[in-house]
Amino acid sequence: MTTETESLQPQIGTNERPALDQEKSMIEIDDLSFSYDHGKTDTLKNITLKIPGNQVTAFIGPSGCGKSTLLRCLNRMNDLVETSKITNGSISILGEDIYGPRVDAIQLRKHVGMVFQKYNPFPKSIYDNVSYGLRIGGEKNKKRLDEAVERSLRSAALWDEVKDRLQSSALGLSGGQQQRLCIARTIAVQPKIILMDEPCSALDPIATAKVEELITELADEFTIVIVTHSMSQASRVSDNTAFYYLGELIEFDRTQNLFSNPSKKQTEDYITGRFG
Amino acid sequence: MPTPKPQKKNPFEKKKQSLFSKEVLIAIVLVVCTYFILACTFGVFGKIIANGAPVLAQYGTHFLTRSPETLVVTEVAEGENFVLPEDAFEVVELYNPKVEFKNTREGQTDEKTERFKIPAGVHAIPDGWVAELESANKGLYINWKSRNPDVDLVVEVAEDTVLTFDSANWEKFRTPIRDNMRVKRTELFNVKETTHTLVVKAGKTRLSKGVIGALDPTDLIYIIQSVLTDDDAASKLFDVEIPNQQTITVNDNIFNTVIGEGEGKLPTISASTDVLITDRSRVTIAAGHYLVPLTSYFDLKDANPGIQFSVRQGKREGVVMGEFPEDATLELPEALYADFIRENPALPVEHIETLSTPTTTITFDLGEPTDLSMPNTERNQLAIFNPSLKVEKEQSFSYSGGGVKGPLIGTALLVTLCIVVALFIGVSASVYLNEYSGKGKFLKTVRLAMLNLAGVPSIIFGLFGLMLFVIAAPRVTSTPAVNDKFKIPLFPSLSEPSMRKMEAEQILAVDSNTSTADAVIKAKTIGRAKFYKGWTFLSFEGWGTSLLAGGLTLAVMVLPVIITACEESLRAVPMGFREASLALGASKWQSIRTAVLPYAFPGILTASVLGITRVAGETAPIMFTAAVAAKSNSPFEITGEPGIVNATENFFLQSLQALPYHIYTVAGRIPQSEFTEPMQYGATLLFLIVVMGLAGLSVWLRIRARKKLKW
Ligand SMILES: Nc1ncnc2c1ncn2[C@@H]1O[C@H](COP(=O)(O)OP(=O)(O)O)[C@@H](O)[C@H]1O
Numbered sequence: 001m002t003t004e005t006e007s008l009q010p011q012i013g014t015n016e017r018p019a020l021d022q023e024k025s026m027i028e029i030d031d032l033s034f035s036y037d038h039g040k041t042d043t044l045k046n047i048t049l050k051i052p053g054n055q056v057t058a059f060i061g062p063s064g065c066g067k068s069t070l071l072r073c074l075n076r077m078n079d080l081v082e083t084s085k086i087t088n089g090s091i092s093i094l095g096e097d098i099y100g101p102r103v104d105a106i107q108l109r110k111h112v113g114m115v116f117q118k119y120n121p122f123p124k125s126i127y128d129n130v131s132y133g134l135r136i137g138g139e140k141n142k143k144r145l146d147e148a149v150e151r152s153l154r155s156a157a158l159w160d161e162v163k164d165r166l167q168s169s170a171l172g173l174s175g176g177q178q179q180r181l182c183i184a185r186t187i188a189v190q191p192k193i194i195l196m197d198e199p200c201s202a203l204d205p206i207a208t209a210k211v212e213e214l215i216t217e218l219a220d221e222f223t224i225v226i227v228t229h230s231m232s233q234a235s236r237v238s239d240n241t242a243f244y245y246l247g248e249l250i251e252f253d254r255t256q257n258l259f260s261n262p263s264k265k266q267t268e269d270y271i272t273g274r275f276g
Numbered sequence: 277m278p279t280p281k282p283q284k285k286n287p288f289e290k291k292k293q294s295l296f297s298k299e300v301l302i303a304i305v306l307v308v309c310t311y312f313i314l315a316c317t318f319g320v321f322g323k324i325i326a327n328g329a330p331v332l333a334q335y336g337t338h339f340l341t342r343s344p345e346t347l348v349v350t351e352v353a354e355g356e357n358f359v360l361p362e363d364a365f366e367v368v369e370l371y372n373p374k375v376e377f378k379n380t381r382e383g384q385t386d387e388k389t390e391r392f393k394i395p396a397g398v399h400a401i402p403d404g405w406v407a408e409l410e411s412a413n414k415g416l417y418i419n420w421k422s423r424n425p426d427v428d429l430v431v432e433v434a435e436d437t438v439l440t441f442d443s444a445n446w447e448k449f450r451t452p453i454r455d456n457m458r459v460k461r462t463e464l465f466n467v468k469e470t471t472h473t474l475v476v477k478a479g480k481t482r483l484s485k486g487v488i489g490a491l492d493p494t495d496l497i498y499i500i501q502s503v504l505t506d507d508d509a510a511s512k513l514f515d516v517e518i519p520n521q522q523t524i525t526v527n528d529n530i531f532n533t534v535i536g537e538g539e540g541k542l543p544t545i546s547a548s549t550d551v552l553i554t555d556r557s558r559v560t561i562a563a564g565h566y567l568v569p570l571t572s573y574f575d576l577k578d579a580n581p582g583i584q585f586s587v588r589q590g591k592r593e594g595v596v597m598g599e600f601p602e603d604a605t606l607e608l609p610e611a612l613y614a615d616f617i618r619e620n621p622a623l624p625v626e627h628i629e630t631l632s633t634p635t636t637t638i639t640f641d642l643g644e645p646t647d648l649s650m651p652n653t654e655r656n657q658l659a660i661f662n663p664s665l666k667v668e669k670e671q672s673f674s675y676s677g678g679g680v681k682g683p684l685i686g687t688a689l690l691v692t693l694c695i696v697v698a699l700f701i702g703v704s705a706s707v708y709l710n711e712y713s714g715k716g717k718f719l720k721t722v723r724l725a726m727l728n729l730a731g732v733p734s735i736i737f738g739l740f741g742l743m744l745f746v747i748a749a750p751r752v753t754s755t756p757a758v759n760d761k762f763k764i765p766l767f768p769s770l771s772e773p774s775m776r777k778m779e780a781e782q783i784l785a786v787d788s789n790t791s792t793a794d795a796v797i798k799a800k801t802i803g804r805a806k807f808y809k810g811w812t813f814l815s816f817e818g819w820g821t822s823l824l825a826g827g828l829t830l831a832v833m834v835l836p837v838i839i840t841a842c843e844e845s846l847r848a849v850p851m852g853f854r855e856a857s858l859a860l861g862a863s864k865w866q867s868i869r870t871a872v873l874p875y876a877f878p879g880i881l882t883a884s885v886l887g888i889t890r891v892a893g894e895t896a897p898i899m900f901t902a903a904v905a906a907k908s909n910s911p912f913e914i915t916g917e918p919g920i921v922n923a924t925e926n927f928f929l930q931s932l933q934a935l936p937y938h939i940y941t942v943a944g945r946i947p948q949s950e951f952t953e954p955m956q957y958g959a960t961l962l963f964l965i966v967v968m969g970l971a972g973l974s975v976w977l978r979i980r981a982r983k984k985l986k987w
């Protein structure tokens with residue numbers, strides 16, 4: 001298993017790509033500051049970042065530096081925290097300011113899906129889990145639902161494992177399968193972007209490997225932003241990596257560059273394990 | 277093994293404890309208290325089960341299929357050939373397991389029912405017969421628009437009776453009689469009536485108590501300066517002020533008492549005397565049914581106040597113009613039908629057929645004078661089937677016969693309504709509190725309010741319900757009560773109330789130009805409860821003691837329990853479900869509906885079943901708001917005007933029997949005796965079983981929910 005994922009590494013590294021700041025960006029974060037307490041203290045400070053489309057971008061950094069917070073800004077999940085507030089800057093996705101007055105958070109989230117740290121399928125059948133997003137979107141046609149469920153499960157590399165028990169409870173699956181089910185559930189609504197917040201932190205190494213493999217495959221179709229605390233994971237799955245420290249973006253570069261040749265002292269300290 | 281050295285000290289050595297050390301004493305107190313509780317529990321349950329189980333075993337389904345009624349204990353003299361319908365006999369046997377019914381044998385009687393047709397149209401019917409027809413024909417409702425004063429009425433004279441008339445009236449009475457009234461004797465006489473006209477002097481005076489008493493029925497206005505008591509002698513004098521000069525007319529008796537020499541008599545300026553002579557007839561008429569014009573009937577009654585005319589319904593006082601919108605096929609028992617035909621000769625009744633239902637009867641003998649106990653229904657049967665029954669002595673015990681069907685249904689209805697309302701409000705409120713509202717001051721206030729509500733004693737909820745729902749809740753009605761607090765006019769009424777409704781509910785009709793205030797005053801002065809002026813009001817007159825008022829009172833009472841439980845269940849649903857659902861593009865409500873409520877539901881259900889258990893047992897809140905001790909019809913038998921609106925209104929605004937209130941009645945409000953005990957213990961045990969069953973159900977639900985939903 002591990003050998004298989006490691007074999008992917010050179011592929012990413014050797015890919016010929018234009019320089020990072022030349023790429024067409026999917027998400028543009030411009031001088032963003034964010035506060036959880038009405039603006040008294042900023043959790044995120046002046047972050048400027050352009051995330052390219054159809055690639056895997058990893059967020060790394062020590063615990064509490066604001067990776068999840070930034071991720072949750074991207075699909076406005078932070079709206080749920082009443083006291084939260086964007087204190088400065090903006091985020092645009094596909095050129096549209098997502099905190100602008102013309103944007104509905106509900107519609108936004110249909111385009112920006114999210115996979116959580118702790119896998120959280122609903123206590124329903126596998127089928128119902130995957131079709132959930134389409135159903136609440138108003139899709140009633142059984143045939144189209146069936147197709148979407150199969151397509152999503154195939155994309156999430158779960159189809160062969162569950163095709164015979166689509167109607168049994170999702171909670172009967174193993175942890176790794178449940179997380180891939182959550183990914184399938186997210187894919188089913190066909191978002192442009194998938195946000196993943198430490199998707200493997202609750203999984204064992206074998207399941208982790210499977211999910212990582214899946215992530216690299218999905219990058220063809222989706223823009224993926226993944227938060228991880230594992231640097232090896234970042235180096236295995238991502239094209240680009242952003243390193244945060246205490247709410248600030250320290251460095252953003254091609255993953256290979258960042259790990260082999262960090263330009264900042266803090267980055268170097270972190271990836272060499274001197275702190276964090 | 278080497279023997280331990282004797283000088284070595286055992287570090288774990290047991291210390292000697294005195295029997296009266298603090299430790300031991302405390303332990304004893306704790307143990308005694310615990311066992312005391314246990315003993316009490318066993319005592320209570322034991323007594324209820326020991327006394328209740330035999331009752332349930334003896335009465336069985338009878339206890340569940342009959343409503344409470346009076347228990348009659350009749351001492352019947354020995355005799356032969358007592359007859360009872362089979363099912364009534366079975367009940368009597370059930371109630372008297374120790375009595376030996378000798379020589380029982382089966383027989384048959386035919387219960388005959390006449391079926392007849394009344395053609396569509398408006399017919400004059402005595403209102404007593406309206407009631408009779410409606411009670412014999414379920415679902416029949418005869419509407420009427422007017423009363424008819426110009427019709428004949430059958431008066432039943434039970435035995436030869438001497439009637440006295442003013443001669444003029446007697447002629448009037450006799451002329452239109454169509455039935456041949458059998459007059460046995462007519463005696464003419466005249467009465468001399470003397471009246472005195474007094475002019476009473478104004479001013480202060482002293483009157484004896486006797487004089488004051490005699491003046492009471494006259495029109496004289498006077499003010500007594502001190503307090504009269506019953507023990508005062510008739511000759512005792514009181515200071516009296518007569519405010520102005522007045523003229524009164526008194527009869528001979530009063531005149532002789534109030535006028536005279538000496539202290540305490542009435543001071544007059546002048547007195548004159550008139551003598552009036554009236555011709556009277558004293559007539560003896562034979563027993564029988566007589567057809568009498570309605571107006572003459574009232575003369576007859578007025579002139580002979582001492583004589584009770586045998587009137588079966590007690591309210592055959594008038595004839596109404598009953599409306600039959602279409603041909604009506606009706607039924608009456610044979611005997612009643614005969615009376616009906618005789619008493620309504622003008623009604624175009626068309627006989628269709630005679631139905632006969634054969635009934636098995638049981639004939640039995642009693643060897644010795646026997647105490648027979650039975651519900652009132654069976655006692656009536658006994659009287660009907662045995663007209664010559666000799667009863668030595670009879671006792672009756674209210675609410676102690678029959679079963680608990682009515683209270684059981686009543687409780688079920690109250691609880692259902694309560695839980696539906698409480699769940700709706702409770703779930704809505706807790707969803708708002710838990711999912712929508714911020715964590716600010718408002719939330720804290722609501723929580724505090726709820727905490728307070730939870731601590732309020734149930735009797736206070738009863739009073740609260742009385743105040744709010746029974747007396748002051750709003751109703752949309754075109755016939756508002758005159759004594760409500762205020763009413764808001766809404767829109768013109770669609771239809772006028774029928775005359776029948778106006779009579780039954782004491783409604784005064786005024787024309788639509790009369791102001792509401794004037795209508796209220798007018799209705800109040802002539803003692804009407806409601807008024808109608810062609811306008812529909814939102815009237816804050818309350819719902820009366822009713823299912824609706826009781827159900828809502830109970831709902832308010834369990835709300836804190838339900839909301840607390842709902843909130844807990846909602847909080848137990850992992851945040852992850854909400855986030856996942858929102859992240860998939862669900863709106864807030866979608867996410868709550870599809871990813872939160874379904875998983876909170878088992879917890880909510882468990883809580884509501886616990887709520888039911890609590891609510892089902894409450895007496896105090898329903899005492900003033902819903903419960904009655906006696907009710908003749910089942911809650912599902914809706915009487916009154918047909919139509920879905922009326923039926924709904926009647927259903928929700930009816931008062932009910934309820935199991936806890938019934939227990940309170942039989943255990944606390946009626947005199948106790950050995951005959952009331954079966955009902956007391958039977959009802960209590962049944963109630964206990966119901967409540968324990970519900971509690972058990974909630975435990976089972978919780979276990980099932982835990983198994984099914986794990987995350
Ligand atoms: N809902 C919240 N309300 C207030 N503070 C929060 C909330 N979530 C996270 N924080 C704070 O924001 C900071 C960044 O947290 P987070 O983004 O979760 O860090 P990371 O994911 O990088 O470990 C932390 O100090 C954390 O305590």
Ligand SMILES: [Mg+2]
Pocket residue numbers: 067068069197227
């Ligand atoms: Mg995090």
